[in-house]
Every structure is written in structure tokens, then in C-alpha cells.
Amino acid sequence: MSLTMRAVAQFGTPFNVSVIDRPMPTILNGTDVIVRMNASAICGSDLHSYRAASGSEEHPYLYGHEGIGHVVEVGDSVQFLSVGDYVVIPDNFDNGHFTTEPDVYVPSLSSGGVEGGGALPGLQAEYARIPFADNSLIPVPVTDTTNTTTLIDYLFTSDIFATAWSGVTWSGFEPGDTIAVFGAGPVGLLAAYSALLRGASRVYSIDRVRNRLSLAESIGAIPINFEDADPVAQILALEPNGVRRGVEAVGYEAVDASGAIDSGITVRQLINVTAPRGGIGVVGLFSSGQADIDYGAAYAKMVSVSGGIVLPLQVAGEIVPLINSGQAHPGFIVTSVIGIEEAPEYYQRFNRTEESKVVIGF
Ligand code: NAD
Ligand code: ZN
Numbered sequence: 001m002s003l004t005m006r007a008v009a010q011f012g013t014p015f016n017v018s019v020i021d022r023p024m025p026t027i028l029n030g031t032d033v034i035v036r037m038n039a040s041a042i043c044g045s046d047l048h049s050y051r052a053a054s055g056s057e058e059h060p061y062l063y064g065h066e067g068i069g070h071v072v073e074v075g076d077s078v079q080f081l082s083v084g085d086y087v088v089i090p091d092n093f094d095n096g097h098f099t100t101e102p103d104v105y106v107p108s109l110s111s112g113g114v115e116g117g118g119a120l121p122g123l124q125a126e127y128a129r130i131p132f133a134d135n136s137l138i139p140v141p142v143t144d145t146t147n148t149t150t151l152i153d154y155l156f157t158s159d160i161f162a163t164a165w166s167g168v169t170w171s172g173f174e175p176g177d178t179i180a181v182f183g184a185g186p187v188g189l190l191a192a193y194s195a196l197l198r199g200a201s202r203v204y205s206i207d208r209v210r211n212r213l214s215l216a217e218s219i220g221a222i223p224i225n226f227e228d229a230d231p232v233a234q235i236l237a238l239e240p241n242g243v244r245r246g247v248e249a250v251g252y253e254a255v256d257a258s259g260a261i262d263s264g265i266t267v268r269q270l271i272n273v274t275a276p277r278g279g280i281g282v283v284g285l286f287s288s289g290q291a292d293i294d295y296g297a298a299y300a301k302m303v304s305v306s307g308g309i310v311l312p313l314q315v316a317g318e319i320v321p322l323i324n325s326g327q328a329h330p331g332f333i334v335t336s337v338i339g340i341e342e343a344p345e346y347y348q349r350f351n352r353t354e355e356s357k358v359v360i361g362f
Contacts, residue, residue, distance in 0.1 A: 007125035008343045008360075009060035012053050017063065017347050019340055022121070025129035030077030031096065033133040035069040035087060038145070039155050040123045042343070042350050042358045043091075044185050045285055046112070048253065050347055055114060064124030065091035065112040066158040068140070068151055069362075072127075080134045086142035088320075089123055090312035091159040093136035109136075124343065126362055138316045141324060152331035152359055153323045156190065160357075161330040162312035163283050164190035164249070165319055168198065170281030170306045171245035175199030179245040180235055180273055181221070182266040184212035186357040187283060188249035189333050192221040195245075197328060204243065206231045208257075209353045215333065227257050232273045242275035248307065251284030252291065264292040267305070271298045282307025333357040 004021040011018065025034055046063055055061030067089040071081050081087070093109045109131065113119030121128070130136055140154045156162075164187050173179060179200050181191045184207035192205045196219060205216035206224045213223035222238070224231050235243065248270055252263040263286070270280045271294065280303060298305055322328035335355045338346050346358045 005126035006340050007122065008063040008340065010050065010055040010063070011060050012056045014051055014053050015348070015351070017050065017344050019343055020060070022062075022125065025121070025127050027073055027075045028129065029131060030075040031132050031134065032075040033071050033078055033081055033130050033137070034073040035067070035089060035128050035130055036072045037067055037069040037123060037126055037128060037362045039068050039148075039151055039362065040064045040125075040360045041066040041155060042124070042347060042360070043159060044187060044251070046347075047351055048251070048285060050351060051253075059114045061114050062122035062125070063112055064122035065110060066155060066160070067111075067123035067128065068155040068158065069128070075133070078133055081137065081139070086140050088138040088140055088154055088158045088316075089128060089130060090136070090138060090157075090162070090316070092309065092311050092313070093130065094132050094313065096132035096135060124340065124360055126340070136313070138313070138320065140320060148337065148361065149329075149331055150323075152334055152337075153329055154320070155359065156330040157312060157316055157319055157323070159310075159312060160186050161190050161194075161319055161328075162315045163187050163310040164247075165194045165315055166310040167191050167247040167249060167281035167283035168194045168245070169315075170279070170283075171247055172279030172304060173198065173200070173245045176201050177245050178202045178239055178243040179247065180204040180206060180243045180270065181247045181249055182206045182270060183249035183284060184209065184216045184223075185249065186333050188247070189215055189356065190330050191247045191249050191283070192216055193219055193330065193332075196220050197322070202239075204235050212353070212356055215356060219332070232269050235273050242273055242278065244275050244278045246270040246274045246278070246280040248280065248282040248284045252286050254284070263290045267291050267293045271301070271303060271305075274301070274303045276301045276303070279304045280306075283310060334359050337361045
């Protein structure tokens with residue numbers, strides 16, 4: 001008899017996910033572990049797929065790439081993890097191979113997506129099989145398992161806190177800098193939070209969703225609503241020479257003040273609002289051909305621009321200790337903790353920006 005579990009999936013219809021039965025994962029290789037999920041989350045990256053016709057009847061798109069749980073089974077070759085250990089599952093795992101050559105893309109496997117093709121089944125599910133577990137998982141010192149606040153703080157090291165932190169790093173940020181963060185979704189809010197933790201003198205948070213701007217203001221950022229007036233003009237009125245640093249936390253579905261999609265608007269505005277010799281970290285999602293920007297404008301000001309997919313394993317050593325010591329509480333962005341059967345409704349709510357961050361508790 002094969003056992004089943006519940007998981008979030010999409011079958012090719014936009015704006016429509018279902019909760020389905022899936023086979024429970026089992027150990028396939030000696031380096032695998034099986035994790036019983038304690039919490040997973042819905043990411044802004046999931047919304048890009050949700051709005052598209054992801055998956056199909058034959059090959060459902062399986063959601064979830066942010067997770068925390070405890071180990072319930074270990075493969076024969078696993079040396080450093082035991083049953084009962086609490087682990088964060090990063091959105092990109094180690095692929096088990098060290099190389100001194102430049103990798104074609106990132107040296108990782110990722111969770112979520114259509115099974116096969118490099119992706120593993122998603123983490124919005126009751127259980128997950130994690131390959132190369134000794135190298136891939138981030139052990140965290142969870143002692144009180146009823147303390148959901150701490151579990152959720154650690155959960156975000158799997159993706160969005162690591163991403164936000166890296167966006168600030170990639171901007172070239174140093175203590176005392178001013179910084180503008182475009183987007184006050186979960187990633188943008190945590191980028192503003194990271195910059196404040198790291199000693200920013202002033203942080204501007206740009207969005208048009210009032211609840212999100214209020215959250216940004218509650219942590220000490222200066223809210224800028226781009227529907228009120230050009231956000232560059234609003235910031236330059238307060239910072240005549242521009243801000244030293246900027247973070248893009250929106251991606252290719254950025255909209256203008258009228259609500260129409262303009263994929264390059266945030267990067268163009270960041271280039272315009274950043275001071276000469278400043279820097280911009282781009283963590284919002286873009287694929288080739290998706291942002292129409294004036295690179296010459298950045299070149300003329302000697303503004304550096306860097307971005308890409310973030311690898312949480314590379315920054316876990318910086319952010320996990322801040323949670324361990326109680327200095328960082330990235331969980332402040334959560335507006336709802338739900339059961340997995342409520343996922344279809346909460347995808348809709350998150351897509352309409354009625355929620356800032358949704359966590360699925362198991
Ligand atoms: P989200 O969709 O919840 O938030 C995006 C926010 O941007 C929304 O609040 C929206 O109102 C705002 N916005 C839209 N147009 C804007 C504009 N012109 N100026 C300012 N704000 C604008 O998404 P999220 O979870 O916060 O994720 C943000 C982006 O980061 C997404 O593109 C996501 O795919 C990406 N991401 C990348 C990585 C990575 O590894 N690089 C990891 C996680 C998420
Ligand atoms: Zn994500």
C-alpha cells in the first residue's frame with residue numbers, strides 16, 4: 001500500500017492551484033533524508049508561475065521552495081544529520097559536486113516546479129525528500145517546537161531573508177549608507193529590514209500597497225507611494241544627491257502608476273535615484289529580454305548593477321546567527337498562517353496583495 005500526502009499543485013490553468021494527493025517521498029539514494037515539514041510559505045516567485053499556465057494534467061506544477069521541518073528518516077550515507085533534527089530547506093540545494101570550473105548556471109538543485117528537468121517536488125507539501133542532505137540542509141537550533149514565531153523566523157532563511165540580505169550586499173552597502181528599496185512585498189520589506197539591521201542612515205521603501213508601506217514604516221523605513229508622484233522625484237526631494245544604494249525587489253511584473261506592466265521601470269528609476277559611484281542589487285526576477293534599461297545612464301554615473309538568483313547556503317552563516325541571538329525577527333512580515341487546504345484561497349489573497357506573507361503550517 002503506498003502512502004499519500006497533501007501537496008499544492010497547478011494543472012495548466014492560470015490563477016488556479018489545487019491541493020492534491022501525492023505519493024509520500026521515500027529515500028532513493030544514501031545521501032537523502034526525508035523531512036516532515038513544519039512550515040512552508042508562498043513566495044512572490046510562486047505568483048509569477050501562478051499567473052502563467054504552469055503545469056499540465058500529466059505533469060502538475062508542484063509548488064513551494066521555502067521550508068522548515070524535522071528529519072524523520074536518513075539515508076545510509078548521511079553522516080551529520082539525525083532523526084529529529086530541525087532543518088531549513090533552502091530554495092537551492094547543493095548538487096553534491098565540487099568544481100573549480102565556472103558553473104553554467106548556479107551549482108544547485110532547486111525545489112518546486114514540474115518534476116524532473118532539474119526540479120524536485122515542491123515544499124508546499126507534508127513531506128520532502130532532500131538529496132545531498134549533509135551539504136544541502138541548514139540545521140537550526142529549534143528547541144521549543146511550539147514556538148511558531150521562532151520557526152517562522154528561521155523559515156525565511158530558506159529564501160526571502162537570504163535574498164533580501166544578498167540584495168543589500170550586492171548593492172555594495174556599507175553602514176551609514178542611504179538606500180532605496182523598490183518593492184515592499186516580503187522580499188522588499190526584508191531588504192529594508194536588513195539595511196536597518198546593518199546600520200543604514202535612511203531607508204526608502206517604494207510600493208503602492210498601503211498595508212505594505214505601513215509595515216515598512218513600522219520598522220523605521222520612509223514609505224514612498226509611487227502612485228502619488230514619480231518616486232524618483234519624491235526621493236530626490238529628500239536626498240538631492242541621490243541615495244548611495246538601491247535594491248530592486250519587484251521583478252519583471254513591475255507596474256507603472258496606472259497599473260500597466262513595465263518590466264524595466266524599477267531598474268531605470270533605481271539608476272536615476274542612485275548617487276554617482278553608488279550601487280544597485282537586483283533580486284526581483286528577470287529573464288533575458290525582460291527589462292528595457294538605459295545601461296549608459298548607469299555607466300555615466302559609474303553606478304554598479306548586479307543581481308541574480310540567491311543561494312541561501314552562501315549567506316546562512318551571516319543570517320542564522322542573527323536569529324539565534326534574537327537580533328533578527330524576519331517573521332514580522334507574516335499576515336496569515338494557514339492550513340494547506342486553504343492554499344487556493346490564500347494564493348488569491350496574496351496575488352491581490354491582501355496578504356504580505358502567507359505561511360502554511362503543518
Ligand atoms: P511580491 O509580488 O509579493 O511583491 C512585489 C511588490 O512589488 C508588490 O508589493 C508590488 O505592489 C510592488 N511593485 C510593483 N510594481 C512596482 C514598482 N514599479 N515600484 C515599486 N514597487 C512595485 O513579491 P516578493 O515575494 O516580495 O518577491 C519580489 C521579487 O523577488 C519577485 O520577482 C520574486 O520572484 C523575486 N525573488 C527572487 C529571488 C532570488 O533568488 N533572486 C528570491 C525570492 C524572490
Ligand atoms: Zn522564492
